[in-house]
Amino acid sequence: MKKRILIITAVFVALTATAIKVVDDIITRLGMDQKFVQGNIVSNLVGSFSSGPMNTYEDAGGFAGDQPATFRLPYVPKLKLSTIISGDKAAAAKELCEYVKKYINSEEFIIEYNKQRESAMPLTDNGTSISTLKANTIVFQKNINNYKTDTKYVAEQQKQLDETQKKIDALTEAAKKPFPGKANWEKRYPADPSSIVKKRLQEYLQLVATVDFNAALTAPDKYNIKKFVSPAFEKKPNKWKAVYRAGKEVNDVVTAFVKEWLKGEIISSTKTKMTANSSSTPTTNSTTNQTINEPVKTTSTTTVITNESPVAASNNKAKADSTKPKKSLLNKVKGKIGF
Numbered sequence: 008m009k010k011r012i013l014i015i016t017a018v019f020v021a022l023t024a025t026a027i028k029v030v031d032d033i034i035t036r037l038g039m040d041q042k043f044v045q046g047n048i049v050s051n052l053v054g055s056f057s058s059g060p061m062n063t064y065e066d067a068g069g070f071a072g073d074q075p076a077t078f079r080l081p082y083v084p085k086l087k088l089s090t091i092i093s094g095d096k097a098a099a100a101k102e103l104c105e106y107v108k109k110y111i112n113s114e115e116f117i118i119e120y121n122k123q124r125e126s127a128m129p130l131t132d133n134g135t136s137i138s139t140l141k142a143n144t145i146v147f148q149k150n151i152n153n154y155k156t157d158t159k160y161v162a163e164q165q166k167q168l169d170e171t172q173k174k175i176d177a178l179t180e181a182a183k184k185p186f187p188g189k190a191n192w193e194k195r196y197p198a199d200p201s202s203i204v205k206k207r208l209q210e211y212l213q214l215v216a217t218v219d220f221n222a223a224l225t226a227p228d229k230y231n232i233k234k235f236v237s238p239a240f241e242k243k244p245n246k247w248k249a250v251y252r253a254g255k256e257v258n259d260v261v262t263a264f265v266k267e268w269l270k271g272e273i274i275s276s277t278k279t280k281m282t283a284n285s286s287s288t289p290t291t292n293s294t295t296n297q298t299i300n301e302p303v304k305t306t307s308t309t310t311v312i313t314n315e316s317p318v319a320a321s322n323n324k325a326k327a328d329s330t331k332p333k334k335s336l337l338n339k340v341k342g343k344i345g346f
Contacts, residue, residue: 033102041281045110049119051079052207053127053195060136061129061195063188100257104264111204114278124196129188130181132174137182140175144168201273208265208273215262218247220255 034044050056056079110116126138147168151161182189197203223236235241243251250258 033099033106044106045115045119045281047079048107048110049116049123052120052200052203053123055127055195057127059126060131061127061188061192063129096254096257097260100260101264104261108264108268109279110281111200111273112275112277112279113281115281117200117278120196120200127192127196128182129192130178130186132178135174137175137178140171140178144171144175147171199274205269205273208269211265212262212269214246215250215258218250218258220251220258222251 034041055061122138126136128137130137132140147164150164151168154160154164219240222240224233225236227233235243253261
């Protein structure tokens with residue numbers, strides 16, 4: 008049974024079903040980028056890796072069991088992870104748990120969570136989300152500031168800024184009233200994320216209690232895939248199998264940490280500040296990472312890159328991101344024990 012994913016698996020399952028004092032360097036040692044890891048934590052927490060507004064018919068009540076869409080592990084370079092797990096796995100697991108807790112109690116978490124929550128709101132202006140509109144206003148204002156001598160252009164940008172702000176104000180007011188999909192949106196993205204964090208931690212404890220870490224596996228087949236001897240275990244969901252793969256040693260650490268976390272404040276009113284790292288690992292994931300273009304003088308539309316892919320201020324439809332993401336840690340081992 009390969010143990011390559013054991014530490015990351017246990018910690019992320021603790022917040023999504025999983026959910027890391029802190030030696031921020033644990034993320035660097037794993038060869039991962041802070042923003043990428045943090046985006047994964049939020050997306051696993053809410054059970055969605057989609058960007059943009061939720062579908063109005065989307066049922067937030069069943070998302071916890073939607074394995075392909077809601078449970079993902081970040082990519083970790085093989086050599087980096089091998090180095091970590093060849094040492095003190097329990098200590099590394101505790102560091103990751105502490106990292107998750109520190110991040111969830113940070114300013115950065117609240118900002119990222121609210122950004123994803125706002126982006127997912129199923130209330131738009133002709134298909135354009137409020138987060139996209141806000142991103143556009145930033146670009147318009149930058150253009151106004153940077154091209155003050157071009158009065159005609161500034162007037163044009165000011166007009167677009169004013170029109171966009173009116174749309175934002177209208178959506179903000181409309182959001183206070185009932186609208187299609189509002190109940191499911193608020194269930195998946197509660198205004199106070201403490202409740203959903205607590206729920207994920209409790210779900211992890213319930214899940215890990217059902218895992219038999221002594222369950223027998225078959226010999227590898229011709230594809231080097233091992234399966235559970237027990238048909239019942241083979242039918243278990245991916246999260247259950249991920250906890251099993253992590254092993255008892257790591258899960259004992261995570262379980263103890265989660266139980267202690269649940270005894271006190273889930274999210275403190277006093278926010279911490281995360282320490283940025285300089286990892287250059289590409290962050291090719293689908294979590295919310297809003298990026299605003301530097302001001303570029305145009306004569307008609309101003310392009311903005313948001314979590315919904317490139318969108319023009321003129322409400323053009325977003326184009327699909329064609330960037331091929333790195334193979335995730337979960338997909339690397341998919342099929343090894345019946346995934």
